[in-house]
Amino acid sequence: MSVRTTTRRRQLGAMMRKLRAGKGMTLEEAGRLVGVSKATVSRYETQEGPVRWPIVDALCREYGASEAERNAVVALARDARQQGWWRAFASSIPADMSLLLTLEDEAVREDHFSCVYVPGLLQTRGYNTAIQQANEMRLAPDEVERLVNIRMKRQEILGRSRPPHFWAVLDESVIRRVVGSPHVMREQLTRLLEANESPHITLQILPFAKGAHAAALGSFVILGGVEPSLDVVYVDLHVGSVFMEKDEELDRYRLAFDYLRAHALGAAASSAMMQRVREEL
Secondary structure, eight states: GGGGGSSHHHHHHHHHHHHHHHHTTOHHHHHHHHTTTHHHHHHHHOSSOOOOOHHHHHHHTTTOOOOOOHHHOOOOOOOOOOOOOOGGGGGGSSSHHHHHHHHHHHOSSEEEEEESSOOOOOOOOOHHHHHHHHOHHHHOOOHHHHHHHHHHHHGGGGGSSOOEEEEEEEEEHHHHHHHOOOOHHHHHHHHHHHHTTTTTTEEEEEEGGGOSSSGGGEEEEEEEEEEGOOOOEEEEOSSSSEEEEEHHHHHHHHHHHHHHHHSSOHHHHHHHHHHHHHHOO
8 A cells, every 4th residue: 555545635536436426427427527538537536646626626516516525525635735744754754654644644533452552642752752762673862752752743633623533442451561660651541541531532441351352463553534445454563564455354353343342341441440550550
């Protein structure tokens, strides 16, 4: 999967296909109505090459799109070349990380299962610093600080006026593993407790008492697009990252996440457990 096919351009193509299909038009019919070729309409739908927003606007009108739909699609067309905040760090960010940041920047929801560490978007500075310092390849202090600053910058998406809905199931080991020091871990648990009070964040703990479960897949994230067809699964294998978007892959991870959250404690009970663990430190 390339970065090109997972940005706003990918969303634009999916929405243009959906609107045309809803009207029952062929590519040739749509192109004729707005004065462009069948190939041009096809290119707009298959995420290849640049787009002109006036043509997108004209197509939406011919498709009978609602004003809200048309405004949303035209906004995607106008912003198709928009560069994300991480471009300033592009020279030192691996390609797979750039792809994750692109997906994360455009997600309308994120479903996480974590069996080792707290999800990055909820880590405190002290907690993430301790993780970076535990790298098997010893990092210089300035490199640790750079990576931590990038992580803190990523977290700003949760403070947007319309943030993605963030749902995470944490294995009990995540809240019991003392990362950094007891003080750092107490601070991290406080952050999680505060997060679980947010209307757009849901945290659940999967207790040890539940025994065997679907966590055999390891930690993963389902990044949700504006429609299910744009969903992508992200798995960090430590030796490299994997992105999956085939229907059978998505179905497998969606089913696993549904299973995990069904077996995890509810939000209130999860907060109570995190409170107890914090008091034990």
